[in-house]
Amino acid sequence: MKNFEALGLSQPLLDGLAEMGFETPTEIQQQSIPILLQHDGDFIGLAQTGTGKTAAFGLPLLDLIDINSRDTQALILAPTRELAQQICGQMEQMSQKMGKLNVVPVFGGASIMNQIRDIRRGAQIVVATPGRLMDLMKRKEVKLDSLKYMVLDEADEMLNMGFKEDIDFILSKSDTGRNIWLFSATMAREIKRIVDTYMVQPEEVRINRENIVNTNIEHQSVQLKASDKIEALRRYLDYNQDMFGVVFCRTKRDTQKVADELNNNGYATEALHGDMSQAQRDAAMKRFRNKNLKLLIATDVAARGIDVDDITHVIHFALPDDPEFYTHRSGRTARAGKKGVSLALITKGDNRKLKYIASKLGIEFAKGEVPALDxxxxxxxxxxxxxxxxxxxxxxxxxxxxxxxxxxxxxxxxxxxxxxxxxxxxxxxYKRNSIKDVNDRSKARDDDRGGRRERGRKNDRGKEEGMKTFFVNLGRKDNINKGALLGYICDVTGISGNDVGRIVLDGAHSFMDVKEEVAGQMLKLNGTNRDGRELRVDEHHGKVVETRDRGGRSGGGYKGKRDSGGGFKGRRSDRDDSSSRSGGFKGRSRSNDDRSSRSSSDGGSKPKGGKKGSGRSKFFGKKWD
Incomplete structure (x- = not known):
């Protein structure tokens, strides 16, 4: 095993690495650095996320840059602003013993004028996302006359996110006197096209396929009902005090929902998704890096570029469709020779996908159990x-x-x-946790595709066994929905949301099922005031009947569920990736993290179909009320 001294790096860089605690280069670093230091030409490095690619191109780039010149000599392209910031920070750390070097990050969602000012001061290295770099090139603020090196980091991810035209524009406008260093996890067809079009006889380093999945990662799967997944996360957090991890969700909505439910029950978590502003994302990442959070709840796109030490767990709240995404996710744990766990929370319907991922990646998933309350x-x-x-x-x-x-x-x-x-x-x-057995798979199927949820057996009055029903004199006319009612009652009584079952919201009153062991706490509501109304709570022994009166409900019409940001012409997808739709089916709008500053607003429209005033939706039905 070589050390950094054997790779031919200069002493200032070696001193900087020693101060950072870097001792042994990874495989991609061992093979790439000597070639990049000596080879005056194009280069391809194929290796997975988490294998140390930033140092593999960053160290030789720093040794080759003329720090006495203020000209822009290197451009590094990255798919997301988080990765651009991370690369910039690592380059500054590695060059701390070299003298004055100006590395400038440029990305969407931040002030372009501030970035222009930083570049005009003299930026030897610019680290950029494609969209913002194109803007700066068109404004002639990035001068490419002295460019010697163009680095494409995570090239496959940039293409997956829809940056094909941007990359073509950038490469075509900087096609003289520069070397291209391309780093990617895969040699996809579009990557091969870039190689054939823009590169000349590149040297290539390819990390062996068997080394793609980190052998220090323990892969586990737990089968349970979709409705029990958040409870499972709570159990793991309670059982493992030292857990520090990333939870991956499929959509932005799921990400926020999981974070909100955990936070409402006293767990330190934060969401990270494309709808957040740059300031919100930076604040979330700062809290996570400082370990003020136990879990970061993220989508695949938003989590690209997360490089945080000592992550113990990667949890797949929903499995990715592509095995490569599973590798990207799980690679965020077990770094620098440490051990880590990649845990998949699956439903019965996910077993085929799990077997496919295991087969493609050559790994085995150990079957686990959610920690029991005892x-x-x-x-x-x-x-x-x-x-x-x-x-x-x-x-x-x-x-x-x-x-x-x-x-x-x-x-x-x-x-x-x-x-x-x-x-x-x-x-x-016991107040913090549900008493249910989340490992019990004998109940009716309930999956991530919105299958039927069965919380427990019900008696002839529709109430779940082990629960009491309470009457509350708050309803839709009090400008309240089920979520707000649940939150208010939990705040006042100290009851957990997991202790509450059915909620029936009517015009002037509501009914709520509560577990028998905490039912007495509901009486704390008696005599309290909400918006000037004195509350009255009684145990209800009769049958719960919902009236047809929908009067007074806020939210804009009762014929269907209205989703923010779109109309009723189609169901809105809130997947946090480049193929997500921003409205109905009339038009498609591509969005990604780099272009978050280019906002668009979607207008709502009235639902078609359904009887006037019926309180039912042609698309969703009464259950969404």
Missing amino acids: AITEKRIARWSENLKKQEINPKISDELMNDVVAQFEELSKEDLIARLLTKEYNSI
Whole structure:
């Protein structure tokens, strides 16, 4: 195994690497760096995400740049702003012992005037996303006369995101006197076209296929109902105090929903998706890098470029369709020789896809189980006991105060006092978690495609067993929906959302099913005020009947569910990728993270079909009310 000294790098770079703690180069670095330092020509490096490609091109590039010249000598193209920022930061770290070097990141979603100012000051290296770089080139703010190196990082991802025309424009406008260094995970057809069109007899380094999947990653799968996936995440977080990971969802909506539900139950998480502003995304990533979050909930596109150390778990809330995406995701854990877990939360319908991914990547998924509540309780109590023993006594506690408190507990034995402390901790665990067995697969199928959800058996009144029904004098006329009602009641009573079953929202009142063990807490609502209305809550023993009165409901019409940002002419896809639709079927609008600054607004339209005033939708039906 070679070290960095053996690769031919200059001493200032070696000093910078030593300060960063880099000791042993990865395989792509070992093979690429000597070639790039000596070969004056084009180059292709094929390796997966997480194999150290940034240093593989960044180190030789830094050694070849003339830092005494203020001209732009190198352009690095990246698919997303997060990856562009990451590359820029790593280049600055690696060059810290070299002297003054100006590396400027440019990307959409940030002030173009500030970026122009930074470039005019003299940028030897520009790290850019394609769309913003095109804008700057057309404004003649990026001068390519002195360009020597063009690096395409994650080239396959740029093409997948719809940057084909942008890359062609950039390469065609910088086709004299520069070398192209292309790095990609795959040699797709479009990559081959770029090679044939723009590159001349390139040197190539290809990491062996068997080395694509990190052998330090343990691949696990857990089969459960889709409606139990968030509960499963909570159980894993409660069981493993040191969990620090990324959860991948299929859509922006799912990403936000998962983050919101976890946060509402006291877990430190953050969403990351394409609808967020650059400032919001930067804040989320800063919190994650500082380990102020346990989980980052992200879509595939938004998560590209995330490079955070010590990630213990990658969790697939929904499996990707492409095995390559699975590799990209799981590669964010088990870095720098450490161990990691890639956990797939699957439904029964996902088994065929899981087998396909395993076959294509040559890996095995160990079948796992969601931690049972008893196991969580045992582990947390043991941790609590250990922490209590290690608790340092505050020297500011006076003898008088100590004697007073001892006197108050004089009648209790040591065992009684411990039992009371233990009960308090024990109750907090059970208040935070559902008592259901999420590993029970005997219930009706429920999958990610919107299958029927069965929370439990119901009696002849429609109420789930083990629950009580309560009447609440709040309804649609009070400008409230089910989500707002649930949130308000949970805030006031301390009941968890998992303790609540059916909610029937009517014009002037509502009915709610609550687990028997916490049902008494509902009475805390009596006498409280919401927007000037005094609340009344009673246990309801009769049959719950929903009236046909829809009057007073806010939200714009009752004939169908209206989704923000689109009309009723088609169901809106909120997939966070370049093929997502922004409205109905009348027109398609391509969007991606780099072009988030080019916003478009979609107008709503009235639904077709359905009887006037019927309260039903031709498309969705009454259940969406």
